[in-house]
Amino acid sequence: xxxxxxxxxxxxxxxxxxxxxxxxxxxxxxxxxxxxxxxxxxxxxxxxxxxxxxxxxxxxxxxxxxxxxxxxxxxxxxxxxxxxxxxxxxxxxxxxxxxxxxxxxxxxxxxxxxxxxxxxxxxxxxxxxxxxxxxxxxxxxxxxxxxxxxxxxxxxxxxxxxxxxxxxxxxxxxxxxxxxxxxxxxxxxxxxxxxxxxxxxxxxxxxxxxxxxxxxxxxxxxxxxxxxxxxxxxxxxxxxxxxxxxxxxxxxxxxxxxxxxxxxxxxxxxxxxxx
Numbered sequence: 001x002x003x004x005x006x007x008x009x010x011x012x013x014x015x016x017x018x019x020x021x022x023x024x025x026x027x028x029x030x031x032x033x034x035x036x037x038x039x040x041x042x043x044x045x046x047x048x049x050x051x052x053x054x055x056x057x058x059x060x061x062x063x064x065x066x067x068x069x070x071x072x073x074x075x076x077x078x079x080x081x082x083x084x085x086x087x088x089x090x091x092x093x094x095x096x097x098x099x100x101x102x103x104x105x106x107x108x109x110x111x112x113x114x115x116x117x118x119x120x121x122x123x124x125x126x127x128x129x130x131x132x133x134x135x136x137x138x139x140x141x142x143x144x145x146x147x148x149x150x151x152x153x154x155x156x157x158x159x160x161x162x163x164x165x166x167x168x169x170x171x172x173x174x175x176x177x178x179x180x181x182x183x184x185x186x187x188x189x190x191x192x193x194x195x196x197x198x199x200x201x202x203x204x205x206x207x208x209x210x211x212x213x214x215x216x217x218x219x220x221x222x223x224x225x226x227x228x229x230x231x232x233x234x235x236x237x238x239x240x241x242x243x244x245x246x247x248x249x250x251x252x253x254x255x256x257x258x259x260x261x262x263x264x265x266x267x268x269x270x271x272x273x274x275x
Contacts, residue, residue, distance in 0.1 A: 021113030034154025036130030077126025115184025
């Protein structure tokens with residue numbers, strides 16, 4: 001229960017950052033954040049519909065699709081993010097006097113805030129909705145960074161903006177915002193970064209009991225010390241940087257004297273997640 005509450009609070013905080021990035025920096029300059037939020041902004045700029053309402057409407061079909069492909073918990077937190085972001089977009093006033101007079105500067109600060117908010121939502125186990133859900137579906141079946149996938153998807157929306165209204169300066173500034181958002185998401189949401197742990201321990205059975213409770217495979221390798229000629233067991237497992245903290249705690253509590261070598265993994269072939 002505590003974990004669910006903390007995750008929900010993190011998603012709500014992320015929604016505040018996203019809405020602040022929209023209303024304080026992007027919307028005053030009629031910039032786009034890309035994706036579904038970009039579509040809602042375009043609709044709001046050229047029609048009488050409110051951006052917050054369209055943000056909610058455009059997200060509904062994607063949330064339904066994600067419910068079948070990504071699981072109830074992920075989509076539950078994503079729904080919370082979409083609803084609270086919609087509410088905060090309507091609540092936070094767009095300043096009459098722009099906080100950043102320069103459109104490029106506004107795109108930088110807006111992009112960073114939106115990326116922070118989306119990254120926090122991902123880190124909590126959900127998403128900020130929209131193309132984030134499409135990006136999560138892609139990365140579920142292909143080992144790509146989420147932020148990079150979002151950059152590609154969102155850039156298409158910005159190109160459409162430049163083509164439709166001829167405002168290429170604003171379109172290019174929007175692309176800067178989208179690029180920064182994607183990079184910030186990748187910096188915070190690090191579940192696509194893989195690491196390999198080589199654990200040499202004298203507590204093999206106890207360590208295996210703990211490690212096999214995680215959704216990762218473990219390989220047991222018999223080793224011999226070059227100096228002492230003593231036989232020891234080495235456990236090898238591949239995990240993500242996001243899960244690395246949990247593994248450290250397991251190793252420390254099970255065998256504080258264990259020798260652990262952690263190396264970043266360039267790529268993984270075959271089944272990564274143990275079913």
